[in-house]
Amino acid sequence: MQFHRKNYSGEELISLYKNLLLPRMIEEKMLVLLRQGKISKWFSGIGQEAISTGVTMALQPDEWIMPLHRNLGVFTTRKMPLNKLFKQWQGSKGGYSKGRERSFHFGSKEHHICGMISHLGPQMAIADGVALAYKLSGSDKVAVAFTGDGGTSEGDFHEALNVAAVWDLPVIFVIENNGYGLSTPVSEQYRCFSLVEKARGYGMEGIQIEGNNILEVYDTIRGVKDYCIHNQKPYLVECMTFRMRGHEEASGTKYVPAHLFDLWQQKDPIKNYEDYLLQQEVLTELTIMDIRNECREYIESELHTGYDSTPVIADTEEELEDIYAWPEKKPVYFQETPGNTHPEKRFIDGIKEGLYQSMQQHDNLILMGQDIAEYGGAFKITEGLVEKFGKERVRNTPICESAIVGAALGLSMEGYKAMMEMQFADFVTVGFNQVVNNLAKIHYRWGQNADVVIRMPTGGGVGAGPFHSQSNEAWFVHTPGLKVVYPSTPMDAKGLLIAAINDPNPILFFEHKALYRSISGLVPEAYFEIEIGKARLVQTGGDLSIITYGAGVHWAIQYAKDHPKLAVYILDLRTLLPLDYSAIKAAVQATGKALLLHEDTLTGGIGGEIAAWIGEHCFEFLDAPVIRCASLDTPIPFNIELEKNFMAYSRLHECVEKLMNY
Numbered sequence: 001m002q003f004h005r006k007n008y009s010g011e012e013l014i015s016l017y018k019n020l021l022l023p024r025m026i027e028e029k030m031l032v033l034l035r036q037g038k039i040s041k042w043f044s045g046i047g048q049e050a051i052s053t054g055v056t057m058a059l060q061p062d063e064w065i066m067p068l069h070r071n072l073g074v075f076t077t078r079k080m081p082l083n084k085l086f087k088q089w090q091g092s093k094g095g096y097s098k099g100r101e102r103s104f105h106f107g108s109k110e111h112h113i114c115g116m117i118s119h120l121g122p123q124m125a126i127a128d129g130v131a132l133a134y135k136l137s138g139s140d141k142v143a144v145a146f147t148g149d150g151g152t153s154e155g156d157f158h159e160a161l162n163v164a165a166v167w168d169l170p171v172i173f174v175i176e177n178n179g180y181g182l183s184t185p186v187s188e189q190y191r192c193f194s195l196v197e198k199a200r201g202y203g204m205e206g207i208q209i210e211g212n213n214i215l216e217v218y219d220t221i222r223g224v225k226d227y228c229i230h231n232q233k234p235y236l237v238e239c240m241t242f243r244m245r246g247h248e249e250a251s252g253t254k255y256v257p258a259h260l261f262d263l264w265q266q267k268d269p270i271k272n273y274e275d276y277l278l279q280q281e282v283l284t285e286l287t288i289m290d291i292r293n294e295c296r297e298y299i300e301s302e303l304h305t306g307y308d309s310t311p312v313i314a315d316t317e318e319e320l321e322d323i324y325a326w327p328e329k330k331p332v333y334f335q336e337t338p339g340n341t342h343p344e345k346r347f348i349d350g351i352k353e354g355l356y357q358s359m360q361q362h363d364n365l366i367l368m369g370q371d372i373a374e375y376g377g378a379f380k381i382t383e384g385l386v387e388k389f390g391k392e393r394v395r396n397t398p399i400c401e402s403a404i405v406g407a408a409l410g411l412s413m414e415g416y417k418a419m420m421e422m423q424f425a426d427f428v429t430v431g432f433n434q435v436v437n438n439l440a441k442i443h444y445r446w447g448q449n450a451d452v453v454i455r456m457p458t459g460g461g462v463g464a465g466p467f468h469s470q471s472n473e474a475w476f477v478h479t480p481g482l483k484v485v486y487p488s489t490p491m492d493a494k495g496l497l498i499a500a501i502n503d504p505n506p507i508l509f510f511e512h513k514a515l516y517r518s519i520s521g522l523v524p525e526a527y528f529e530i531e532i533g534k535a536r537l538v539q540t541g542g543d544l545s546i547i548t549y550g551a552g553v554h555w556a557i558q559y560a561k562d563h564p565k566l567a568v569y570i571l572d573l574r575t576l577l578p579l580d581y582s583a584i585k586a587a588v589q590a591t592g593k594a595l596l597l598h599e600d601t602l603t604g605g606i607g608g609e610i611a612a613w614i615g616e617h618c619f620e621f622l623d624a625p626v627i628r629c630a631s632l633d634t635p636i637p638f639n640i641e642l643e644k645n646f647m648a649y650s651r652l653h654e655c656v657e658k659l660m661n662y
Contacts, residue, residue, distance in 0.1 A: 001210065001212065001213055001267065001272045002213075003213065003215050003216075003272075003273070003276040004215060004216075004219070005215070005280065006215075006219065008215070010282045013277060013280075013282050014277075014282060014283065014291075015057075016053070016054070016057060016214050016215070016218060016273075017214075017273060017274070017277060017283070017291070018291060018295075019053045019056075019057060019073070019076070019077045020049055020050060020053045020054075020073070020214050020269065020270055020273060021270060021291065021292070021295055022073075022076050022295055022298075023045065023049050023052065023053065023072040023073040023076050024046060024049055024270055025292070025295045025296065025299060026072065026076065026082065026299055027042075027044055027045065027046050027072060028046075029299055029303070030042050030089070031044070031245075031249070034249055038090070039089045039090060040091070040102075041102060041103055041248060041249070041250075042089075042103070042248060042249050043069040043070055043103055043104065043247070043248045044070070044243065044244070044245035044246070044248070044249065045070035045071060045072050045073070045243065046243065046244045046245050047178070047212070047241065047242045047243045047244040047245075047264060047267075047268065047269070048070055048176055048178060048211065048212075048241045048242070048243055048269075049072075049073050049269055049270065050211060050212050050213060050214040050217050050241075050269035050273075051071075051073075051146075051174065051176055051211045051217055051239045051241060052067070052070075052071040052072065052073030052074045052077070052146075053073035053076075053077050053214060053217075054214050054215075054216075054217030054218040054221060055074070055144060055146075055172075055174055055217060055218075055221050056073060056074045056077035056078060057077055057218055058217075058218050058221035058222045058225060059142070059144065059221070059225065060141065061078065061111075061112065062112055062141070063112060063141045063142060063143065063144070064112045064113075064114060064127070064130045064143045064144070064410075064413065064414075065078075065112065065113050065114070065143075065144045065145075065146075066114045066116070066123035066124070066126055066127050066143070066144065066145040066146060067104065067113060067114075067116065067123075067146050068104070068116050068120060068123065068146050068147070068148065068151075068176075069103055069104040069105070069116065069248075070148075070176065070243065071104070071146055072104075074113060074146075075104075075111075075113065078111040078112070078113060079111075080108065080111055080113075081302065082298070082299065082302035082303070082306070083302040083303070083305035083306040084096065084306070085306075086302065086303055086306030086307075087306050087309050088101075088103075088106060089103060090306070090309065091312070092306075092309035092310075092312065093309065093310060093311075093312050094309050094310070096108055096115075096446055097115075097445050097446045098322075099312045100444060100445055101115070101445050101446065104116060105117065105118065105445070106445060106446045107445075107446045107448060108446065109413070109447070109448055114126055114130075114413065114448075115442075115445060115446050115448075117437050117438055117441075119154075119156075119433055119437060120147065120148070120150075120151040120154065120156075121147070121151055121154035121155070121156025121157055121160075121402075122156055122402070122406050122433060122434050122437075122438050123145050123146065123147070124145040124147060124156055124157060124160035124161070124173060124403075124406075125156060125159060125160045125163070125402060125403040125404075125405070125406025125407055125409075125410070125434065126145070126406045126407070126409050126410040126413070126438075127143040127144065127145035127160070127164075127171045127173070127410060128143075128160055128163050128164050128167070128169055128171060128403060128406065128407040128410060129406060129407035129408060129409055129410015129411040129412070129413070129414075129418070130143035130171075130410040130411075130413055130414055131143040131164065131169035131170050131171035131234075131410070132167060132169055132366075132407060132410065132411060133410065133411050133413075133414030133415070133416050134170055134414070135167075135168075135169060135170060135232060136366070136392055136416070137414075140229050141170065141229070142170045142171060142172055142225050142228045142229060143169075143170070143171045143172070143410070144171070144172045144173075144174060144221075145160070145171065145172075145173055145174065146174050146176060147173065147174070147175055147176070148175070148176050148177070148178065148181060149175060149176070149177040149178065149179070149180075149181060149186050149189060149190075149195060150180075150181020150182070150184065150189060151175075151181075152175060152189075152190065152195055152198070153181075153189055153190065155402065155430075156402055156403065156406070158400075159398075159400035159402050159403035160173070160403050160406070161173060161198070161199075161202045161204070161234070161236070162202055162398055162400060162403070163397070163398060163400060163403045163404070163407060164202075164204070164234035165202040165203045165204050165233075165234055166398055167395075168232050168233055168234075169232075169233075169234050170228040170229055170232055170233070170234070171228065171234045171235075172221065172224055172225065172228060172234070172235050172236075172237060173234065173235070173236045173237070174221075174237050174239060175195050175196075175236070175237065175238045175239065176211065176239055176241055177195060177211070177238055177239065177240050177241065178241050178242050178243045179242060179260075180243075180247070180255075180256070182247040182251065183247070183251070183255040194208055194238060195208075195238045196208040196236060196237075196238040198236065199235075199236035202236075204233060204234045204235060204236060205227070205233070205235050205236070206235065206236035206237065206238065207220065207224070207235075207236075207237055207238070208237075208238040208239075208240065209237065209238070209239055209240070210239075210240060211239025211240050211241035212240075212241055212242075212267045212268070212269040212272070213269070213272075213273075214269060214273050215273075217239065220237065221237070224237060242260075242264040242267065244261070244264060244265075274288060322443065322444050322447075323443070323444050323480050323481050324443065324481070324483075324505050325443050325449035325504040325505055326504070327502065327503065327504055328504075331499065331502060331529050331531070332529065333499075333528075333529050333530060333531045334495055334524065334528035334529060334530055340524070342491075342522040342523055342524045342525070343522070343523065343525065344520050344521065344522055344523070345490050345520060345521070345522075345523040346490060346516070346517055346519065346520050347489070347490045347493055347511075347512075347515040347516050347517070347518075347519045347520070347521075348379065348380075348381060348516040348517055349490060349523070350487075350489075350490035350491060350492075350493035350494035350497075350521075350523050351381055351455075351493045351494065351497055351511060352381055352382075352383075353494050353523065353525075354493065354494040354495070354496075354497035354498045354501075355367070355381070355382065355385065355419070355497065356385065356388075357498065357527045358419075358497070358498055358501045358502075359385065359388070359389050359393065360527075361498075361527060362417050362501065364415065364416045364417055365393070365416070365417040365418075365419065365501065366392075366393055366395065366411055366416055366417070366418050366419070367382060367385065367393060367394045367395065367419050367420075367421070368395045368397050368404050368407070368408065368418065368419070368420045368421070369382070369395075369396075369397055369404070369420055369421030369422070369423065369455075370396065370397055370398075370399055370421070370423045371396060371423070372385075372386075372394060372395070372396060372397075372421050373386040373391055373394050373395065373396045374386055374396075375396075377421055377423075378423050378424070378457070379457060379513065379516060381421070381455075382394060382421065401422065401427055401428065401430045401431035402430055402431045402433065402434050404420050404431070405420060405431040405434035405435055405438070405439065405452075405454065406434050406438065408420050408439075408450075408452040408454075409434070409438055409439055409442070409450050409452060411452075412449065412450050412451040412452055413448060416451070417451050417452075417453075417501060418451065418452045418453070419452075419453045419454075419455065419501065420452065420453070420454045420455070421454075421455045421457075422454055422455060422456050422457070423457070424457055424458075424467075424468050425456035425457055425458035425459075425470070425471075425472055425510065426467050426468055426469070426470050426472070428454070428456065428472065432475075435454070435476070435479075435482070435506070435508075436475075436476070436479045436482075438450075439452055439481070439482070439506035440479045440480065440481035440482045440506060441480075441481050442481075443481060443505070444480070444481055449504045449505060450505065450506040451503075451504045451505075452506045452507070453497075453500045453501055453506075453507045453509055454506070454507070454508050454509065455497075455509050455511060456473075456508055456509060456510045456511065457511050457513050458470075458471055458472070458473070458510045458511065458512055458513065458550075459471055459510075459512040459513055459514055459515075459550065459551055459599055460514070460599065460636050460643055460646070460647065461513075461514035461551065461643070461647070462513055462514055463638060463639075463640050463643060464513075464638070465636065465637065465638035466635040466636055466637070466638070469636045469643075470635070470636050471598070471599045471600035471601070471631070472600075473486060473508070473510055473576055473600065473606065474600055474604055474605050474606050476508045476577070477576050477577045477606050477609070479577075481505075481506065482505075482506055482507070482508055482577060483500070483503065483505055483506070483507045483508070483532060483533075483575070483577055483578070484507070484508045484510070484575065484576040484577040485500055485507055485508070485509050485510065485532055485574070485575050485576075486510040486512075486549045486550050486573070486574065486575070486576055487511070487550075487574060488512075488515070488519075488549060488550050488551070488552075488553035488554065488572050488574070489519065489521045489553075489572075490519065490520060490521040490522075490523045491521055491522060491523045491524070491530075492530055492536065492572075492574055493511065494523055494524075494528075495528050495529055495530030496509070496529075496530050496532065496574065496575075497509060498527065498528065498529050498530075499529040499530055499531065499532050500532065502529060503532060507532075510550065512550045512551045512599075514551060515550075515551060515554070519554065530574075532575050532578075533575045533578045533579075533580060534574065534575065534580055534583075535571055535572060535573050535574055535575070535580035535583035535584070536571070536572040536574050537570075537571060537572075537583070538553060538556070538557065538570035538571065538572050539557075539560065539568065539569065539570050540567075540569055540590065541560070541566070541567030541568045541569040541570075541590075541591065542567045542569070542590065542591055543566050543567040543568065543569075543591060543593070543660070544566070544568060544569065544591050544593040544594075544595060544656065544659055544660060545568075545569040545570075545571065545587040545588060545590055545591045545593060545594050545595065546559075546568060546569070546570050546571070546595050546597050547571045547573065547584060547587055547594060547595070547596050547597070547610065548570070548571070548572065548573070548596070548597040548598060549572060549573040549574065549576065549598065550598070550599060551599055552597040552598050552599060552648070552649075553570065553572045555597065555648070555649045555652060556568065556570045556597060556652075557570065559652055559653070559656070563656075566656070566660075569587055569590045569591050571583055571584070571587040576606055579610070579613075581613065581617075584610060584613070584614065584618075585617065585618055585621075588614055588618040588621050588622065589618070589621045592621055592622055592623035592624070593622075593623055593624045593659050593660070593662075594611075594614055594618075594622070594626045594627070595626075595627045595628075595629060595655055595656065595659055596610055596611055596626065596627070596628045596629065596630075597629045597630075597648060597652065597655075598629075598630055598631075598648060599630075599631055599647065599648055600630060600631060601630060601631050601632065601633050601634070602628060602630035602631070602632075602633055603633050605628070605630050607628040607629075607630055608628065611626040611628060614626050623662075624659055624662035625662065627655050627658060627659045628655075629648050629651055629652055629655040630648050631646050631647055631648045632645070632646045634646060
């Protein structure tokens, strides 16, 4: 292993050594504590410290890093107190996630470290978003994302590198190639000669380096950082390394041939660097001993503080409170003034106005989606916005939903607002992990909000078949941390979209495609919000209550018009998460007969959840069983006649009669 001092002073070389040594000594102590049962799990980075330490020392403290679970050196080099890290590893209240997360699945905005999720790949797309924020703000900074050799097989790797290249983002992707993805050797993971070869395929530069050489890592990243900032381009760095322990301690190392440990031991990043510093007379055996004793004393002192943790006492109210971030200022909601007149507009126009006025209101709002710029989006909702606000803020994206959701989160971490148009709600499946595991959970996990709106053109009635017409809102209602909004009128479309963009939480905003140009209504021209989580009473009646949302509202209104002898109470939920339970209760009380109507399929639809809640909380008000009217439990068919038969409205009369005849 060749070390090149270049122009680094002795002080700089010693600083690198101290930062390299500390995570090794902490790990050695943690392995003892693991055997003693004082921590429950450990992912060891012994043998890989030079990468984490060298990369982090080459960056400014306010440049975001997206580490994984073998990057203790990132956390220690960023001077995160060991006593608090230890509390985190113990699952204590005083850790970085209040006991809600394990080992390294946490982050800290103060230290510009973004906590990983177990799925590994999503970290790289978040780095794209942070780098985009740096680019838009003109900051001379880079974002850095770590991945392993195994992680490069994931689709998120491809998507993140592709977006970074297409958008010319100042982001560094660091591959820690330690030869194994858990137990699977690289020979069973890829066929290219080296992973850095992949860089060329994305139109970016790349380099393979000796990841056990702290000076090579440090010097390379400094140079790469300058390149990324100066050229506004991404870069791929493959660091060749090893790990002396298992993927995590419980998995062991029996799958590794014994002779490799002898080879790896010769490349130990700390021993080799120590020997070099001794040769260069930068350190002596005595100063090395002093540094090690200093580290040891620090570790023992910090652990003593870390042990002094109050027991976790579950507080249900606090747990629920921390699901969502709260706005800095209280929203002012729309209130109708007597005598006001408003122009009539289509549903699609309400959404357009909401977007346009939000772009005017927030100069940090970035729109992203496939074909949303000059083309105006698949449904022409963003048409004209790029001419008004420019391509930096109205951004066409490659077809990579996962990376764009991740990039939206990265933008949020730097104080931007992001709106992503999912071209069809059906396509969210390829970004599902980012939505339900990253966006939804991040505030609960370590207090980082996700100021992201995902617009979801949804629903059938347009003969588009199984992959462009399904109703999938119930998938997200089941996910704590998200908000799910589903307007049915032009006014609500505008007011709720503005409210969603103002809300600091991740919101799935469902827009029924069949309503875009078929429904019109009065829409105030002013910038206004409608409260998320508040249902709308459409009309009153004493015979039965139809509780619904989206297109179902218009089916219910039409049914009431076609059956004037029935006095129908219609409640438009407007928001599916959180639900307006007080409005649902009032609807049940009004008639004693509740019919839940939605276009989604019956099994697992939100109607089942609401029916269960009514049965539990409103049983004494019921004069009949709660009836669900939903679509068939099949994929939505293409043929118009088959689609009509699929739709819930084809069974609405039957369900109403069943309820009224009980």
